[in-house]
Amino acid sequence: MTAIPPCRWCPTPGRVLLALGWAVFLGLTFGPVAGLFAEAAARLAAGEPEASAALVPSARQRALLGRSLALAGGVAVFAGLVGSLAALALLRRLAHGRGSRLLRAGLLAALVLWVVTPPYLHALAGMEAGNWMRAALSGLGAPSRLLPDLPGPVSALLAQGFALMPIAMVAAAIGFLSVERDLIDAAMLLGPGHRVFLRIVLPLAAPAIFAGSGAVFVFSLIDYSTPSLFGLSSYAMEIVAEYSASRAPWRAALIALPLIAITGLVIGAVLAMLSRGAPAHARMPGRALRHYRPLDALRRPARLALWLAVGYGAMILALLLGSVLIWRLLPGLVWEVRHDLARTLVNAALAAGLALGPAALVAGSLAARPRAPVLRALIWLAALFPLAIPPSLTGVGLAALLACCAPDALRSAGWLPALSHAARFLPLAVLVIHAQMRRVDPLLIDAARLQRPPGPARWLRIELPLAAPGLAAAAGLVFCASIGELDATMMTAAPGQGVLSMRVFNYLHYGVSETVAALGLLLAAIVWTAAALGLWLAGRQG
Amino acid sequence: MKRNVILALLAIVVLGVAVFTSRQPGEALHEVTIYTSVDQVYSEPVLRAFEAETGIRVNALYDAEAAKTVGLVNRLIAEKSAPLADVFWNGEFSQTLVLKEEGVLAAYASPAAEGLPALFRDPEGFWTAFGGRARVLFVNTAMLPKADWPRSIFDLPPRAGEIALANPLFGSTGTHAAALAAALGPQAALDVFEALKSGGVRVVDGNAVVRDMVAAGRVPMGLTDTDDACVSIEKGAPVAVVFLDQQADGLGTLVVPNTVALIAGGPHPDLGRMLADYLLSTETEAAMIESGWVQIPSRPSPVEGPCFGRLDVRAMQVSMAEIRAAGGEIDAAIRRMFQD
Numbered sequence: 026m027t028a029i030p031p032c033r034w035c036p037t038p039g040r041v042l043l044a045l046g047w048a049v050f051l052g053l054t055f056g057p058v059a060g061l062f063a064e065a066a067a068r069l070a071a072g073e074p075e076a077s078a079a080l081v082p083s084a085r086q087r088a089l090l091g092r093s094l095a096l097a098g099g100v101a102v103f104a105g106l107v108g109s110l111a112a113l114a115l116l117r118r119l120a121h122g123r124g125s126r127l128l129r130a131g132l133l134a135a136l137v138l139w140v141v142t143p144p145y146l147h148a149l150a151g152m153e154a155g156n157w158m159r160a161a162l163s164g165l166g167a168p169s170r171l172l173p174d175l176p177g178p179v180s181a182l183l184a185q186g187f188a189l190m191p192i193a194m195v196a197a198a199i200g201f202l203s204v205e206r207d208l209i210d211a212a213m214l215l216g217p218g219h220r221v222f223l224r225i226v227l228p229l230a231a232p233a234i235f236a237g238s239g240a241v242f243v244f245s246l247i248d249y250s251t252p253s254l255f256g257l258s259s260y261a262m263e264i265v266a267e268y269s270a271s272r273a274p275w276r277a278a279l280i281a282l283p284l285i286a287i288t289g290l291v292i293g294a295v296l297a298m299l300s301r302g303a304p305a306h307a308r309m310p311g312r313a314l315r316h317y318r319p320l321d322a323l324r325r326p327a328r329l330a331l332w333l334a335v336g337y338g339a340m341i342l343a344l345l346l347g348s349v350l351i352w353r354l355l356p357g358l359v360w361e362v363r364h365d366l367a368r369t370l371v372n373a374a375l376a377a378g379l380a381l382g383p384a385a386l387v388a389g390s391l392a393a394r395p396r397a398p399v400l401r402a403l404i405w406l407a408a409l410f411p412l413a414i415p416p417s418l419t420g421v422g423l424a425a426l427l428a429c430c431a432p433d434a435l436r437s438a439g440w441l442p443a444l445s446h447a448a449r450f451l452p453l454a455v456l457v458i459h460a461q462m463r464r465v466d467p468l469l470i471d472a473a474r475l476q477r478p479p480g481p482a483r484w485l486r487i488e489l490p491l492a493a494p495g496l497a498a499a500a501g502l503v504f505c506a507s508i509g510e511l512d513a514t515m516m517t518a519a520p521g522q523g524v525l526s527m528r529v530f531n532y533l534h535y536g537v538s539e540t541v542a543a544l545g546l547l548l549a550a551i552v553w554t555a556a557a558l559g560l561w562l563a564g565r566q567g
Numbered sequence: 568m569k570r571n572v573i574l575a576l577l578a579i580v581v582l583g584v585a586v587f588t589s590r591q592p593g594e595a596l597h598e599v600t601i602y603t604s605v606d607q608v609y610s611e612p613v614l615r616a617f618e619a620e621t622g623i624r625v626n627a628l629y630d631a632e633a634a635k636t637v638g639l640v641n642r643l644i645a646e647k648s649a650p651l652a653d654v655f656w657n658g659e660f661s662q663t664l665v666l667k668e669e670g671v672l673a674a675y676a677s678p679a680a681e682g683l684p685a686l687f688r689d690p691e692g693f694w695t696a697f698g699g700r701a702r703v704l705f706v707n708t709a710m711l712p713k714a715d716w717p718r719s720i721f722d723l724p725p726r727a728g729e730i731a732l733a734n735p736l737f738g739s740t741g742t743h744a745a746a747l748a749a750a751l752g753p754q755a756a757l758d759v760f761e762a763l764k765s766g767g768v769r770v771v772d773g774n775a776v777v778r779d780m781v782a783a784g785r786v787p788m789g790l791t792d793t794d795d796a797c798v799s800i801e802k803g804a805p806v807a808v809v810f811l812d813q814q815a816d817g818l819g820t821l822v823v824p825n826t827v828a829l830i831a832g833g834p835h836p837d838l839g840r841m842l843a844d845y846l847l848s849t850e851t852e853a854a855m856i857e858s859g860w861v862q863i864p865s866r867p868s869p870v871e872g873p874c875f876g877r878l879d880v881r882a883m884q885v886s887m888a889e890i891r892a893a894g895g896e897i898d899a900a901i902r903r904m905f906q907d
Contacts, residue, residue, distance in 0.1 A: 085736075085905070176785075177776065256776035265638070266737070272641050428645030437626075437651055516638070520600045520651055521626025531607040531629060 046386020050455075053383065053448045054411035057422030061278035068275060079279040086263060090283055093260040096182060097246035101193075103186035105238030108193030110323060110330035115194075116201055117319040117327070134560050135338060138553050140191040141502070142341070143509025144251045145530060147188035149545050150341045151180065152254075157344070177255040185251050187337050189241040194334070196237025200230030209320070222322035232298035239295040243288045247415040250511050254533055260284055261512070264417045274425035281418045288413035296405055346546070354543045362528065362544070368439050369524045370551070373507040376446035377500040384454035384499055385492065391455070392462040412452050419448055420516025427517070439522035445513035450506045454499035461495025494562075501559035505552045597623045599838040602639045603656040604630040605825065609860035610656065616854070617845050623838055628652070643671050643830065652830045653839030656846055658860075660696060661742055663826040664891045667693045673831035675840060679847035682866050686886050687824060695843075696887070698852045698861035699824035700793045701880055702743050704809040705778060710787040717788070719812050720747065724759060727766025731777045731789035734770055735760060735901050739792050739823055744901055745894030746821045749885040753896045757904075764904060782806050792823070793862040797874035801859075810880050819883040822863050825855075 068076035082090060115132065155175075175183070204226050212221040249262035258266075261284065268277035359366065387408055423445050427436050435441075470491065511526045518527060525548050532541040603610045607629040614625045630639045640662045643655060647670065655672070657663045666672050667689070674692040687696040704723075706716055717723055723730060733740040747756035764770075769786055771777055777789035778796060782804035796808050812818040827846045833839050845851060853870045855861040862872050863880055871877050885893075 177779075256771070256773055256779060258773075269638055269641055270737075272644060424642065425645070428642065433649060433651065436646075518628070519626075520602065520628040521598075521624075523627075523629065527629070528607065 043386055043390055046383045047390070049383040050387045050451060051407070053379070053444070054414070054451055057419050057426060057445070057448060058278060058414055059422075060426060061274050061418070061422050064275040065278045076275075076279065079276045080282070082280070082283060086260070086280070089258060089263055090260045092178075092257075093246060093252075093284075094287070096178060096185075096252065096257075096259070097242045099178075099182045100185045100189065100245040101238040101242035103182060104190040104193040104241045105197075105234060107186070107330045107333060108190045108237065109197035109234050110327040111190075111334045112194045112197040113201065113323060114327035114331035116198060117324075120319045134557065136191045136195060137556050137560060139338060139341075140189075141505035141509075141552050141556050142188070142549055143511070143526065143552075144185055144188040144248060145254060145511065145533060146509070146545050146549055147341070148180075148184040148251050148254045149529075149533060149541065150344045151184050151187075153344045153542060154340055177252075177257045180255045181252045181257050184255070185245045185248065186241075188251070189244055190334060192240050192244070193234075193237040196240070197230065197234045200233025200237075201226065203233065204229045218320040219322040222320045226320060226322075236295045236299050239291050243291055243412060246284065246288055247413075247417075248512070249417060250530060254530075261415045261417050264415055265421065265516075268421045274421050277418060277421045281415055284415055285413050285418075288415075289410060292409050292413050293406060296402065296409065344542075354539055355547065358540065358543050359547060362525065362547075365523050365525050365528055366547070366551075368522060369508055369526070369548075372440060372443045372446065372524060373504045373555075375440050375443035376450065376507040377504040379443060379447035380451050380454045380503045381496060381500050384451055385458055385496060387451075388455045388458035388462060388495070391459050408455050409452050411448070416445075416449050416510075416512035417516070419445055420513035423448075423513070424516040437519045437522075439519060441517045441519055441522075442510070442514040442524060443507070445517045446503070446507035446510050449510065449513055450503045453506065454503050457499040457502055458492065458495040461498065462492065465491050497562060498559060501555060505555050508552050508555070509548060597835075597838060598626055599623055599654065599835045599842050600626040600628070600652045600833070601654040601656060601842060602628045602630075602643060602652045603658075604639055604662070605656055605658045605860065609855065609858050612858065613846070613851055613854060617842060620845075621841065623841070625842070640665060644669050647671050647831075650830045650833050653833035653835045654842050654846075655826075655828045655830060657826045657828075659739065659742065659823050660694075660826045660887045661745070661891055661894065663694045663828055664887060666828065671831060673829040673833070673836070675829045675843065677827075677840070677844050677847050679844040682849075683847075684865060686884075687865055694826045694828040695847055696824035696826045697847055697865045698855055699822045699863050699865070700739075700861070701810060701863050701878075701882075702739060702821040702823065703791065703793055703796060704788055704811055705781045705791045705796050705799075706788040706807050706809060707781050707784050707786075707805060708807050709805040710784055713807075716807075716809050717811070718809065718814075720759065720818065723790075724762035724766055726788075727763045727768040729787045730763070731769040731771050731780050731786045732763065733774045733777055733791070735905055739774065739821075740790065741894070741901070742823060742890065743790070743821050744897060746883055746885055746890045748893035748897045749889040750818055750883055753893060753900075756893075757897055757900050760901065760904060770905060793875065794860060797859050797862070797872075800874045808875070813881050817881065819881045822880065822882040824863075824865060825861070 065076060065079075069080070208229075209221060209225065212225045216224075247261050249259045249265070252259040253262055264277050264281045264284070267280045268274055271277075391404060391408060423441075427441070470487070509526055511530055514524060514527060518524065525544065529541060529544045529548055532544065601614065603614075610629065611627070614627050617623070618625050628639065628642075639655070643650070643652060643666055646652070650671075655663065655666065663672075672693040676692045677695055680688055680695045683695065683697060689695065704717060711729075717726065735741050735744045744756060744760060747759060750756075751759075769780075769789075771780065774791040774795045775798075777791045778799050780786045781789045781791075782799040782802075784805075793808065796806070799806050800808075810820045812820060827843050829836070829839050829843055849866055849868070852861060852864060852866065853868055856864055856868060856870050856872045859873050862875055863878060863882070868877075
């Protein structure tokens, strides 16, 4: 009797679930903008001159794009350089045993709390720092012109650079940790430490460093809130401005095309660089640190960068926590904005809940058996390309979709921003769950699977507990990111359903006041509490 | 332990939902929806006061899209067939006129509009204007002695290199260009802007940037609005404002008033009218003067603003409809001049 070969395309429950996961993922992330591009394509196909004209950026838009690229490039270089040097100094200290387990946990917590703090709160802290220094100077009798206002582009660069620096720092640390110790030991026999660092370590760590800086570049390029606070127009803002001026959402999509093309290319380049993969030992920080071989290179600039990062982190904490007036204002303010606060929490929880299922399924498919390299690259690109879509365009797409097709009850619902948040942060959730899945020893899964046949019981007893830390981390990340999200929220919030981030941003346009600082503290406190809870749970899970 | 954490998280979410859906004790179930482009920091206290006085809940949607965007107007046009809003309260007038042209507004002659100048009322009753801000020359007093301050819009082109200006494609600079076109004729207005541009005027990203550049001494003077200027004055910066063309036969200064309009087919027309009346009342205007949003009262007012005290400004004598029409005439030329 001949064995029947397994049907490759038959719909098994697993495959149906996977297809459903991808459908929800693609629907949520690409859905809001797909309609806009479809209409734009139809108009282009019909030969409408207005559509063809919108496809070519005007001189002003080209200048704006150039400025936005320069800002994002500056932010990426600043965060990449300072972050990499700080990571180098940090790893050297930890490798020399000058960091207890508690210190290491504290550092990790600080980085997580830092990165989940919304960029405009960094801008707030920067503005407040300037005010404090000016007040201190005038207290000393010095003229205030000794500390002039920084030009908008420099302020925006510093605010975004510091806000996004932990991403570059963590990426650089992973890069340095991934260099095999044996390789360095062998090279050290042939030359001094600094040459080995420049010739061996740096080129091997470069893909991770570039990946970190690439991520910083993308996040900076698609953010309009921070530049706008410093009076700087950005190309991401131009998308909303175009929609506002023309009242044609499809024009906003065409205007966004150059930005999407650039961010898409950067994401593709980052993926290509990372496709080599990190060595297995680099996946477990504790084990990687034991393998790490510090070198005596760039000692002074690295130490300077580390102190700069520590000093900045301390400044943020001091500014947000140090004002007596803010603490006095806070109780009354919390009561006053309780509805905004509740909506913020509910929206964040809903966004986390919405993102979790599809993110888990997509991450599972990424971690599944090896495929053809091209197919694998395409799947990765599909999973991460939504990060290239400017949130302002996602917001415009959702707003257009709701205005055209949604019933009143939906358009006035308070939870609408949760949809846009899930759309924005789904790829990040996928990345986190996928990273957790890679940490699980496949032998452990195979051994456990032998104990139970496929089915709900196996999923519940084996697969879910193994994936749980990743799921919890992803939900936490989406929750924290959603609390501070602004760009898409503005386009989707229903009347009378405002959230805290909108209030903080609106108030920030009038500069820093105790009220806005107290609101900022409240927002930061929620995000920090959620992140700290997640870290504590992660610590308990080992 | 883990179960306790999950229960605690669930409790937080349930509590959130409870607060989310809660109403104040005694709060009526009546509600009215307003879209407003007036900054939340100024408009929210007024709407809260209305809630406290009437017991009617106000669902407000604030325009939070930073500067120069008209998101709420787009939303109102998109929702025209099934509006959610009852009232539109705009911090300026040109977009309100756009809504009238688009058929989004309903006619309503508010009794609270009594005493307002004729220019502040739409002849067909689709909108009513009240108190506004003025377009001013903002000067750095440490860089420019009073004797050197320009006094007329026509004094500016020869000194274009000393001046900063927000992009005339958007916002109140665009309205200013349109108002000049209405008052002087399109070509004369375009000549002023062409001379400013060729003279090296610094075109920046918004009125707030103009304000900050002048206050920081990076440029001696710039054109901005009184509400922006007020921020620097309150901070004690070495700055002053000049209301241009105030001589007896002068052109006058552009005053940009607030506008209030009812939305056609809004879900709560009676409550919408009640809210519009409240916004157009002298009490609301006084509150807005005190808060610093309104600098130029539209009716005699006993209160003084925080920055300029009681102002007596000679305003440009052109109607909002004329400004809107003139804006359409020069729009393409201004776009060519400053965009490409």
